[in-house]
Amino acid sequence: MVFLLLAIAATALSLNGLAHSLPPSHWWQLLVSAKVSAPSEALVFYGLLPRIVVALVAGFALGLGGAVFQQILGNQLAEPGLLGVSSGAGLALAASLLYAPALWRSGPEVVALTGAGLALVLVLGVAFGRGMASHTLILAGVVVNLYCGALYALLVLLNHDFLTDLLRWQAGSLQQSGWHGARMLFPQVAIVSAAIFLMQRPIALLSLGVGTAKAFGVSSATMKVLALACASMLAAFVTASFGIIGFIGLAAPALARVLWPQTRARLVPSAVTGAVLLLLADQLVRILSQYAGDIPVGAAAGLLTGPLLVVLALRHRKPSLHYSETVTPSLVKPRPTARLTGALVFLLLVTLILAFFVGQSQTGWHIVMSSDVESALTWRLPRIVAAAGAGACLAISGFILQRSLRNPLASPDLLGIGHGAGLGLAFAIILLPVAGIWSKFAVASIGAIVVLGVVVLLSWRNAFDPERTLLIGVGLGSTTNALLVLVLAGGGPKAAALLSWFSGSTGGVGIDEAIAVCVVAFLALVSGVMGHRWLELSALGDRLAGGLGVLLKTSRALALVTASVGTAAATVVIGPLSFVGLMIPHLVRIAGFRRMADSVIGCALFGALLMVFSDWLGRNIIWPWPMSPGLLAAFIGGPLLLWLIQRSERR
The missing domain is CATH 1.10.3470.10 (ABC transporter involved in vitamin B12 uptake, BtuC)
Structure with missing residues (x-):
């Protein structure tokens, strides 16, 4: 019921925005002919429609990536930015803008993807060994994420006037002026999502523990690297094009577990929930921006999903995510603490x-x-x-x-x-x-x-x-x-x-x-x-x-x-x-x-x-x-x- 209400609200706001700019009787003709002859048609065809599509695709990607992270790592606080993908992209953009502006000629998306990829490689390199233990990946990812974030904050602090636009980029924005963003994002998300869905069964086995996965012939280290790399790619694609919209990847799987507690398959519900959440947040931003100026959708997503997550957490009766209730295993043998x-x-x-x-x-x-x-x-x-x-x-x-x-x-x-x-x-x-x-x-x-x-x-x-x-x-x-x-x-x-x-x-x-x-x-x-x-x-x-x-x-x-x-x-x-x-x-x-x-x-x-x-x-x-x-x-x-x-x- 809650998901249905969210979907109806997102759809109603989207249709209202389209109807406010162009009468519904002209929609079908515009879609079929794709010919723009009036400013209102241009606003709908090159602005509102691509924005709706981008919100759905980006939300789908972030929700799916978050579900993969939480299942693989067995932690409900895991999300695509955990391995430094978003912070690595932000650091690469800031550094290239200050010290190598020529790199922007190839497009900021390429720079952001490179930074995200380097951060991911560093995490996997540090955590390599012993079957890519989940607690080690979490630790390495959080450290790299915080380190890249600290470097980015330092660059912004020392060069605030030059990096003001990056502060706005950090908050995320889905405003469109054509179909370029949608055409670029959709095939990327489609290919990587298909690869993740092909790995759905091994991912489900890994969420039950490394021992269970090995018993069914799943190589835990290889599968973790592939699944986390694919999930990180989804987050990197969204971050490179539209900025940091991180909370959707954490909230969508959590909401999906509460809304569908009996469903064993977590990937599809999480992805669909992410698409609906981001579309709803972006449509609310579109309406409020008419009165309060430009509002970043990344911040609006937190404002929307935060209270919703609190309300559903109060209704939640039992955990549905398989995770160990013990603390992180020891990495080294105990030593005499008196000397330490x-x-x-x-x-x-x-x-x-x-x-x-x-x-x-x-x-x-x-x-x-x-x-x-x-x-x-x-x-x-x-x-x-x-x-x-x-x-x-x-x-x-x-x-x-x-x-x-x-x-x-x-x-x-x-x-x-x-x-x-x-x-x-x-x-x-x-x-x-x-x-x-x-x-x-x-x-x-x-x-x-x-x-x-x-x-x-x-x-x-x-x-x-x-x-x-x-x-x-x-x-x-x-x-x-x-x-x-x-x-x-x-x-x-x-x-x-x-x-x-x-x-x-x-x-x-x-x-x-x-x-x-x-x-x-x-x-x-x-x-x-x-x-x-x-x-x-x-x-x-x-x-x-x-x-x-x-x-x-x-x-x-x-x-x-x-x-x-x-x-x-x-x-x-x-x-x-x-x-x-x-x-x-x-x-x-x-x-x-x-x-x-x-x-x-x-x-x-x-x-x-x-x-x-x-x-x-x-x-x-x-x-x-x-x-x-x-x-x-x-x-x-x-x-x-x-x-x-x-x-x-x-x-």
């Missing part, structure tokens, strides 16, 4: 001393002497303390979310807390430009608290079931992120002021805010250590954990609140950072931490160490111009984690 912890403490102390006493000035590199201590206490100490506290907060929050929700892709910004804080700050900067720093922090905090309250309220009635909580969080996060994209794409010069904060900046942080985030980090650390028993038992699944006396509803609520408060505190102080909260827990696990209490401490130390070093490097690497510690954290931690993953795979 001691080494991290030593490195953190050395980094703190380095960040405080060593830096650049007008005379070059210098060491702080007794006469300079007061100045260092004023300008350096708040940034150092804030970086350490924020890094610890995000790392602990990410660890708690991944363990409690049993999903290696869960991250602090997953539940929309960071986006809520960012949205509040965006409105504060654009609507209240003369407001003080405390007023802006207060508005950002309100945004984070509102999102947190909605997540807790909606998840409480479902006992914080992991799958439904994730869907609710993703839905709210997509809505707030879509609003942020709209602000960045249409905010003008004021929106440029937000780019530095969005990439993670400690500039302007006072000692009071720095101490506050450190206090929150300490409380989160204590909460994580005290809840180590529940985190250990949570990996066994709800049924076994409940049988062993764990109060699942209360424990998961406390874990969610702890992670959310830590995320909000860090986000308000230095901005939203995806890498630290998402990747540090995996880095800690690869390093050898196994026991939950030790892992929480290891996350706090790793997060603080990475952020303090990144902040120091950002202050000095291109002095006097500061670089974002959030971006540098991804630059430093990304290659390190990729190297550790590949090293583990070779073992």
